[in-house]
Amino acid sequence: MDRVYQALVAAMAAFAAISFPCLLIVLLCRHRKNRLLEPDNRTLSSSSLPVRVSSELSSSWSLYVSAIDSSLKKLSLDDLARATGDFSPDNIIGDGSFGFVYRAVLPGGSGGAVAVKRLSADHAAGAGNREFRAELEVLGSLSHRHLARLLGYCAAGRDRLLVYELFERGSLDAWLHGDAAGGTPVLSWPARLRVTRGAAAALAFLHHDRHPPVLHRDVKSSNVLLDEGFEAKLADFGHARVVSGGPAASHISTQAAGTAGYMAPEIREGVGASIKADVYSFGVLMIEVVSGRRPSWPMKSIEGKEVEPLKWAREKVEADISLEIVDCRMVIGEEKETKEVKEFLDIAHRCTEECPKYRPTMKQVVEMLDKI
The missing domain is CATH 1.10.510.10 (Transferase(Phosphotransferase) domain 1)
Known part of the structure; x- marks a missing residue:
């Protein structure tokens, strides 16, 4: 009976020795995956204009952010709402296929006016989001005297906004x-x-x-x-x-x-x-x-x-x-x-x-x- 007991104890000890390291590896991998999926608040911060990072930003968007020109301002939805009078119809200066363009004055800046394009929430996850990314990819990395200059952007939840220099003479x-x-x-x-x-x-x-x-x-x-x-x-x-x-x-x-x-x-x-x-x-x-x-x-x-x-x-x-x-x-x-x-x-x-x-x-x- 002692031999049976000793064999059982030995088997349990061997099982524990093998399973514990495996369990530890699984827990470490899950922890690392969760950290990778969390939005990095540091990459979306701005010294002059604070940003509210939404938990709804997808991991694919987080990867895309790394390719954007670092000179662009990452703006908060609250700041842009204040700058446009809570997106007042009185401040609309144009409209496009995916939303309206507003005249705005950003807080904490030089006081100069800018143009804010807010993509319709109905298109945020589809064509509007593709437009948002296309503009960032092109204007976020290019500079030419005959290209409208992109100054900043905001991605918060379903909201996608782009901020440009304003041309008072219009189109x-x-x-x-x-x-x-x-x-x-x-x-x-x-x-x-x-x-x-x-x-x-x-x-x-x-x-x-x-x-x-x-x-x-x-x-x-x-x-x-x-x-x-x-x-x-x-x-x-x-x-x-x-x-x-x-x-x-x-x-x-x-x-x-x-x-x-x-x-x-x-x-x-x-x-x-x-x-x-x-x-x-x-x-x-x-x-x-x-x-x-x-x-x-x-x-x-x-x-x-x-x-x-x-x-x-x-x-x-x-x-x-x-x-x-x-x-x-x-x-x-x-x-x-x-x-x-x-x-x-x-x-x-x-x-x-x-x-x-x-x-x-x-x-x-x-x-x-x-x-x-």
Whole structure:
């Protein structure tokens, strides 16, 4: 009996010797996993503007934060609510596909105004969150004199907000289509040419000087902002995508994005987009700059049929009567300016070719515009 007892004790001792270290390893692993999943308050802190870190931030977002430019301010929802008057409708200065833009003055700063884009909570977990990340990825790591500057961001629970420098002159869209009789002056031809050159320089930078290149995918007049000197600032990178194959990549696989009237034919047909799709949209923008007409407005063709504005404009250029599309509010008096407008529309015509391979690159567009 003693031998049986001794054998039982020995077996239990052996089991304990084996199981205890295994249990200890399991507990250590679980503890380490829990620590990794906790948001790191230190990475989301700001010396001048405090941040409230939400427990709802996912682990994937925590990993993404590490790639954001450290110069961006990480702002709290409370600070942004105070800065916008609790997101008062009186402070709304614009709206986009995923939310409103507010005028705000941040606490503890120099007192200068900023623009705060708050993505709709309905889109926070889906397309809105993709827009938020796209803007951070592009504007959070780039700097160019013709790109709108991203100053900070907030991610708290389902709220996603982006803070930009504010341009009091507003968008090119407002200047082209505003009511001149109601107080919006008509942009002169030199101002329109300068704005177009600036927007072209921004796109050329994204396509050719940024590695890997960036496809904007929503070039339009409302996404071109104007500073005090009427210099263009390309904005709204919510639809932007990185072209991993470089500028020579034929297409990138992505869902359709853009605005009706500006969208390249290959996008409408469901073919993958390329940087040449941005070139097409920019060509449409150039025609809008000269004509003062929205790309969605129907027009009468030379034969008297109702056609899209782009087709109407291209017909005029091809018939060598391009000056007929010039904004009637804009005075083109000098022979020099008349020549410039014609050359400008010739470039727009090249940019809006149906087949992408016949369109110039944005680098070539910049070179052509600089020669005008």
